[in-house]
Amino acid sequence: MYQDFFGLSEMPFNVTPDPKFLYLSPTHQDALAHLRYGIQEKKGFIVLTGEVGCGKTTLCRTLLGELDEKPEVETILILNPRISEQQLLFNILHELGEEIPESSHIDLTARLNEALLKRILNGKEIVMIIDEAQNLSFEVMEQLRLLSNLETHDQKLLQIILMGQPELNEKLREKRLRQFRQRVLVYFDLQHLNRAECQDYIQHRLTTAGSNGRPRFTFWAQWRIHRYTRGTPRLINNLCDKALLAAYIRDSEEIGYGDVARAIKDLKRLG
Known part of the structure; x- marks a missing residue:
């Protein structure tokens, strides 16, 4: 849904184990x-x-x-x-x-x-x-x-x-x-990703999916993502996917703290 809006060639945060998206922390x-x-x-x-x-x-x-x-x-x-x-x-x-x-x-x-x-x-x-x-x-x-x-x-x-x-x-x-x-x-x-690695992981996934600078996660959005997921890649994927959808719905190319908070609420609702 949001792929074309952000100008991506493919979905960046699918949970399938595609080696192309492997981030080597x-x-x-x-x-x-x-x-x-x-x-x-x-x-x-x-x-x-x-x-x-x-x-x-x-x-x-x-x-x-x-x-x-x-x-x-x-x-x-x-x-x-x-x-x-x-x-x-x-x-x-x-x-x-x-x-x-x-x-x-x-x-x-x-x-x-x-x-x-x-x-x-x-x-x-x-x-x-x-x-x-x-x-x-x-x-x-x-x-x-x-x-x-x-x-x-x-x-x-x-x-x-x-x-x-x-x-x-x-x-x-x-x-x-x-x-x-x-x-x-x-x-x-294997250990969890630290905060800096989590940020690099998100950018790596976006770049691999064809991002040219859009969308952009703010510092506080990334901070909230790491705090909630504790650096677990699959959880990061799920949360970023929903945060991108939240930003798309409000017609913004910037993913902020509020988008991540809404995404967390959705994930908690799903159990």
Whole structure:
């Protein structure tokens, strides 16, 4: 609705994880560097945690985009972690293009080991990313630990990245997962954006969407946005979107404190 009014080429504050809009704050730069390092050095298990809406999924999409440009890397993406051990193995084999009838009684671990080894011998690397990993059951976590044992004399056959909310940290501290925890060699926890980063984030999104100086958020509007969202990117997107709509309704190219206050009231009404 307000896109044409502000002269934007696209909506700047959609909540979809579009890598084009990724704002690399210091914490996001560090997170991406940890992920790249873990993959490059073949560390096996990599864990990335952060609060809801902090940008984990956008980082994941960015990383996948980078890996897809490398012909020597095959990627596996698991978006539904509420699966059984058997379903996990089926999903991995399916993502690798291996056709296995679900009614089959073959040893799936042996078949997966064979499939991975074949790719490693052909110069491939296999990276698996599991999103919302805090929802993995203990049994599936144990299966992942066993999969991490698959290796040649000099490298792991499968690198595993777990992305999840802070509850994943709590799960990893459980005594029964101590063997799993010992295998995590790269770990990073995403932090919220500070006030200056929040301002840069808003401007980055606007510029990426084609802004040429319009619209403009006042200092106090940005101050209120950071105070309400505490630097959580997804909340910033939601609030800025509604604040832009409020400014559009009153026919203004400047988003002020009052527009943000009205946007907050709308968000609270929505629950």
